[in-house]
Amino acid sequence: xxxxxxxxxxxxxxxxxxxxxxxxxxxxxxxxxxxxxxxxxxxxxxxxxxxxxxxxxxxxxxxxxxxxxxxxxxxxxxxxxxxxxxxxxxxxxxxxxxxxxxxxxxxxxxxxxxxxxxxxxxxxxxxxxxxxxxxxxxxxxxxxxxxxxxxxxxxxxxxxxxxxxxxxxxxxxxxxxxxxxxxxxxxxxxxxxxxxxxxxxxxxxxxxxxxxxxxxxxxxxxxxxxxxxxxxxxxxxxxxxxxxxxxxxxxxxxxxxxxxxxxxxxxxxxxxxxxxxxxxxxxxxxxxxxxxxxxxxxxxxxxxxxxxxxxxxxxxxxxxxxxxxxxxxxxxxxxxxxxxxxxxxxxxxxxxxxxxxxx
Numbered sequence: 001x002x003x004x005x006x007x008x009x010x011x012x013x014x015x016x017x018x019x020x021x022x023x024x025x026x027x028x029x030x031x032x033x034x035x036x037x038x039x040x041x042x043x044x045x046x047x048x049x050x051x052x053x054x055x056x057x058x059x060x061x062x063x064x065x066x067x068x069x070x071x072x073x074x075x076x077x078x079x080x081x082x083x084x085x086x087x088x089x090x091x092x093x094x095x096x097x098x099x100x101x102x103x104x105x106x107x108x109x110x111x112x113x114x115x116x117x118x119x120x121x122x123x124x125x126x127x128x129x130x131x132x133x134x135x136x137x138x139x140x141x142x143x144x145x146x147x148x149x150x151x152x153x154x155x156x157x158x159x160x161x162x163x164x165x166x167x168x169x170x171x172x173x174x175x176x177x178x179x180x181x182x183x184x185x186x187x188x189x190x191x192x193x194x195x196x197x198x199x200x201x202x203x204x205x206x207x208x209x210x211x212x213x214x215x216x217x218x219x220x221x222x223x224x225x226x227x228x229x230x231x232x233x234x235x236x237x238x239x240x241x242x243x244x245x246x247x248x249x250x251x252x253x254x255x256x257x258x259x260x261x262x263x264x265x266x267x268x269x270x271x272x273x274x275x276x277x278x279x280x281x282x283x284x285x286x287x288x289x290x291x292x293x294x295x296x297x298x299x300x301x302x303x304x305x306x307x308x309x310x311x312x313x314x315x316x317x318x319x320x321x322x323x324x325x326x327x328x329x330x331x332x333x334x335x336x337x338x339x340x341x342x343x344x345x346x347x348x349x350x351x352x353x354x355x356x357x358x359x
Contacts, residue, residue, distance in 0.1 A: 012036075014100065016068055019049065020085050022100070023093035025070065029083030035068060038098045049097060053090035070094055107146050115147075124161075142179065154190070160218065172230065178218035178240070186225035190214045193229040193236075193252025193270060208232060210252060217241075223248065223264070232270075239276070251288065263300075275310065285317075299325075 017031035036047040041057055044050040044066035051070035052061045061069065068083040070090040077084050087093040107128040111117055114131030123129060123141040132149040135141060139153045142161035150168040153159060157171045160179035165171070169183045172190030183189070195208035212231025216238045222228070223246035228236060231253045238244070239258035248262050251270040256262070260278040269288035274280075278292050281300040292298065293310035303317030315325035331338075 013047070016049075016083060016085065019097050019100065023070075023085075023087050023096055025085040025087045025093060026073070027083065027085050028077045029068075031083075033067060033083050037101050038094065039066070041066065041069070049085075049094075051090040051094035070097075109144075121153075136173070157190075172214075175214040175216075175230065177216045178220065180219045181216060182221045184222065184224040184246070187222050188227045189216065189222075190230040191227055193232055195232050195252065195270070212236065212253070214238075217258070220244070226250075229270075245282075257294070 013034040013036040015031070016027055016033040016035055019035060020027050020031065034047065035049045039045065039048045039050055041050045041052065041060040041064040044064050046065055047067050049068045049070065050064055050066040052075070053072065062078070066082065068085060070085050070087050070093045072090060073086045073088060075084065075086065109126045109128055111123065111129040112131040115129045115133045117123055117129060117135040118137040118139070120137045121135045121139045121141070123135060124143045124145070126143045127141045128146045129135060129141070130147060130149045133147045133151045135147065135153045136155045136157070138156040140158045141147060141153065142159055142163065144162045145159050146164040147153060147159070148165050148167040148169065151165045152170045154171060154173035154175070156174045157176070159171065159177045160181070162179055163177055163181040165183050167185045169185065169187045170189065171177055175190035177189065190213065192210040195210060196205040197208060199206050210230050210232050212234045214228050214230050214236045216228070217240035219241045220238050220243070222244045225246060226244050226248040228238060228250040229252045230236060234253060236250065236253055237255045238250070239256055239260065241259040242256050242261070244262045245264040245266070247265050249267045250256065251268050251272065253270055254268045254272040256274045257276040257278060259276055260274050262280045263282040265283045266280045267285045269286060271289045272286050273291040275292060275294035275296065277295045279297045281298060283301045284298045284304065286292065286304040290304060290307050292304065292308040293312065295311045296308045297313045298304060298308065298319065299313070299315035299322065301317070302315050302319045304314070305318040308314055308319065313322040314320060315322045316328070
C-alpha cells in the first residue's frame, strides 16, 4: 500500500458557547456567536477569536477586529461590540481552542514503494512509512507512527506508538523513542557524543567510543535541526513532556527532566542534569557536569558555570540571581557617567591636597 498523506479541512464554524465550555470560560455577550477560526489580536478578522493576556497589548485589544477575545477573569468589558470570554489563563485557553480549528493530518497506513524496510524490522500494520525512508535491521515502529520522507531509523532502534518523524529525521542505532513524540525536519537522535582524549606523544585527539544510547520518553517534541547525542556509556535522556526548540544541542549523558523547555540555540555540555520543569531561554549555554534544579529558569544568553538551585531564576554569564543581574546591568549602563564623575572627584581631591600642602 502506498503511504500517502491526506490533510483534512480545518474545523467548521463553532458556537462561542461551545468553545467557552471547552475552557471553562464565562461569555460576556452573545454566546451564540459563530467563530470560524483563531488569530492574534492584530491579524484577527470578523468571525475569529483572539486572546489578551498581557497589558503590553492593550492598544491592540482596543483596535482588534476579532469578534471574540479571551481575557483574564478580572478584565473589564468594553462597550465596542466585542464578545469577551473570561478565563483563568487566556494563553492556555487559546491553545486549546486553536486545536479545534487546526487542520487534522491523517495518513494511509503502509509502506510506500520508495521506502526501504529491512526484512528483520518490525513495522506495525497501522504505521506509515513514506517514500525515501529507511528502516534498518531489527528496528521496530509502533502503532500509527509516521516515518516521513528521507527519515532513517537505525539498527535495533525503537519508535513508540503515535510518534511522527516529519522528514529527514535520523534516529540512530539502538536509540529508543517513546509514544506521541513529534520530531521536526533535520532532527538527529543518537549521533556520537563529542568525546576525545588528547595524546601529546602523537600528538592526536583520540576518539572515545560512544557506546551508549539516547532514550526519549513519551510526549516529547523536538524542533528542526536539533541534536541529542548518544551517551559515552549508559543513556542520554529526555524526560516525558519536554519540548525542545530548533537548533538545540544536547550533549552526551545529559539528562533532561520531565516537562522542561529548551528554547532555540540552547547548548548543553556533556553530563548536564536538568530537573523537572526547567526553562532555558534562547542561546543559554551550560557547562558540563552541572545540575539545574527543579523549576529553575535561566534567562536568554546566560552562561551557566555552576549548579542552579531549585526554583531559582538566573541571568548573565556567569549566571547570577536575576535581581542582582538587573541591578548590575543598571550600573553598567551608567559606567560612562560614573567614570566622568570619578575623574571630576579625583581632580577636586588633587586640588584640595595641593591647597592643604601649601606652606
